[in-house]
Amino acid sequence: MSSTHFGFQSVDEKDKARHVRGVFDSVASKYDVMNDLMSGGLHRAWKAYTVMVANLREGHQVLDIAGGTGDLALAFSKKVGATGRVVHTDINEAMLRVGRDRLINAGVVLPTLVCDAEHLPFPDAHFDLVSVAFGLRNMTHKDQALAEMCRVLKPGGRLLVLEFSKVAKPLEKVYDWYSFKVLPRLGQLVAGDDASYRYLAESIRMHPGQEELKTLMQQNGFGHVDYHNMTGGIVALHVGIKC
Numbered sequence: 001m002s003s004t005h006f007g008f009q010s011v012d013e014k015d016k017a018r019h020v021r022g023v024f025d026s027v028a029s030k031y032d033v034m035n036d037l038m039s040g041g042l043h044r045a046w047k048a049y050t051v052m053v054a055n056l057r058e059g060h061q062v063l064d065i066a067g068g069t070g071d072l073a074l075a076f077s078k079k080v081g082a083t084g085r086v087v088h089t090d091i092n093e094a095m096l097r098v099g100r101d102r103l104i105n106a107g108v109v110l111p112t113l114v115c116d117a118e119h120l121p122f123p124d125a126h127f128d129l130v131s132v133a134f135g136l137r138n139m140t141h142k143d144q145a146l147a148e149m150c151r152v153l154k155p156g157g158r159l160l161v162l163e164f165s166k167v168a169k170p171l172e173k174v175y176d177w178y179s180f181k182v183l184p185r186l187g188q189l190v191a192g193d194d195a196s197y198r199y200l201a202e203s204i205r206m207h208p209g210q211e212e213l214k215t216l217m218q219q220n221g222f223g224h225v226d227y228h229n230m231t232g233g234i235v236a237l238h239v240g241i242k243c
């Protein structure tokens, strides 16, 4: 049996996706309100920066992986025009359903697909841009998922990975206190679920830091990788180019 981590727990590799599904099934209906509460609205700025870096143009083909409730997919859809296309995907039906309803309410209908980032059902060299926001951390085989993202990109296409990362030293203590004391309580209060928000804090600690993720992206097909820290490294945006 091969084991992997699910937060701070060690689980059988083949069971991790099921545990992750449990988390997002549980939080889907409260996901957006919790995002605003937990980050004090900062996730909107992190995503706005991601959209700016994406620098999309009319006609671009975009794949949003682990797209959840659709923040990035919605913002991208406004940039690609009638000739472009944004495909909104996630492994979790509950998250995708909340996202699809939100987008419809905003007057936007996108192709929406349940799929696992580790096995993307798209041809090689198809997209100009692939994005994954706060999703990579939850994947069992990050190397395989990154290789798949690279495969479906056109040569010269870019992958944007927006993800929690390693905070700057002076922030560590207060960030740990907030993550392990405040977040689970907020989760219990608002979503009736402290365990999923404890998993969030733990999974962030288990995720590769800025340099490690850069190396992982380079090892899985990206010829050039750069990253931008935001909010003292709480979050980093990695940009990989398929050269």
Ligand SMILES: C[S@@+](CC[C@H](N)C(=O)[O-])C[C@H]1O[C@@H](n2cnc3c(N)ncnc32)[C@H](O)[C@@H]1O
Pocket (backbone or CB within 6 Å): 020, 024, 065, 066, 067, 068, 069, 070, 071, 089, 090, 091, 092, 095, 115, 116, 117, 118, 132, 133, 134, 135, 136, 138, 139, 140
């Ligand atoms: C924290 S949410 C992020 C949602 C959205 N991208 C955002 O930024 O608000 C993480 C998402 O990753 C999805 N996910 C986890 N493992 C996945 C996988 N192997 N393939 C695709 N999506 C996955 C979850 O279902 C969940 O919707």
